[in-house]
Amino acid sequence: MLVKEIMNEVCVVTSDITLKKAAALMLKHNIGSLVVLKENKLSGIVTERDVIKNLGNLDKSIFKIMTPKVITISQNASLEAAAGIMKKYKIKRVVVTGKKRDIPSGIITVTDIIANSDLLNEDGILI
Numbered sequence: 001m002l003v004k005e006i007m008n009e010v011c012v013v014t015s016d017i018t019l020k021k022a023a024a025l026m027l028k029h030n031i032g033s034l035v036v037l038k039e040n041k042l043s044g045i046v047t048e049r050d051v052i053k054n055l056g057n058l059d060k061s062i063f064k065i066m067t068p069k070v071i072t073i074s075q076n077a078s079l080e081a082a083a084g085i086m087k088k089y090k091i092k093r094v095v096v097t098g099k100k101r102d103i104p105s106g107i108i109t110v111t112d113i114i115a116n117s118d119l120l121n122e123d124g125i126l127i
Contacts, residue, residue: 001078001079001116002075002076002077002078002079003073003074003075003076003077003078003079003081003082003096003106003108004075004076004096004105004106006079006108006112006115006116007075007096007105007106007107007108007112008031008106008107008108008109008112009106009107010035010095010096010104010105010106010107011025011026011029011031011033011034011035012034012035012036012037012104013025013034013035013036013037013046013062014036014037014038015036015037015038015043015044015061015062015063015066016061016063017061017062018058018059018060018061018062019050019051019054019057019058019059019060019061019062019065020058020059022034022046022051022062023048023051023058026048026051032047032048032092032093032109033045033046033047033048033093033107034046034062035070035095035104035107036062036063036066037104040103041102041103042070042072042095042097042101042102042103042104043066043068043070044062044063044066044067044068044070045066045067045070045093045095046062046065046066046067047067047093050062050065050066050067053065070095071085071089071091071094071095072094072095072096072097072101072104073085073094073095073096073097073108074096074097074098075096075097075098075105075106079113079116082094082108082113083113086110086113092109092110093107093108093109093110094107094108094109095107096108
């Protein structure tokens with residue numbers, strides 16, 4: 001199974017929004033992260049954990065707290081590859097890209113992989 005078959009729509013924002021706005025978007029869309037674009041290119045990711053760590057200053061720009069190094073995977077990669085990336089980098093979500101590696105087309109989470117784990121054997125290999 002390919003990443004593009006189970007990836008979720010990604011919520012994209014610009015780097016100038018506040019943490020308060022970011023939290024409101026996550027709540028509204030029932031998601032745990034926002035992908036940040038700057039000049040229409042992938043610039044960072046903000047997670048619910050980032051928001052919680054900064055609850056004392058919700059007027060702060062997400063640019064100041066986002067993770068600038070975003071781990072990505074091709075939409076044509078396998079679920080096994082996605083699980084491997086999550087394990088290697090100890091992360092819960094990976095931004096999915098299409099032909100251009102700096103343009104997000106979706107997001108895949110550890111929950112998505114678990115939900116489709118019936119397609120994996122005990123070694124994490126697709127069967």
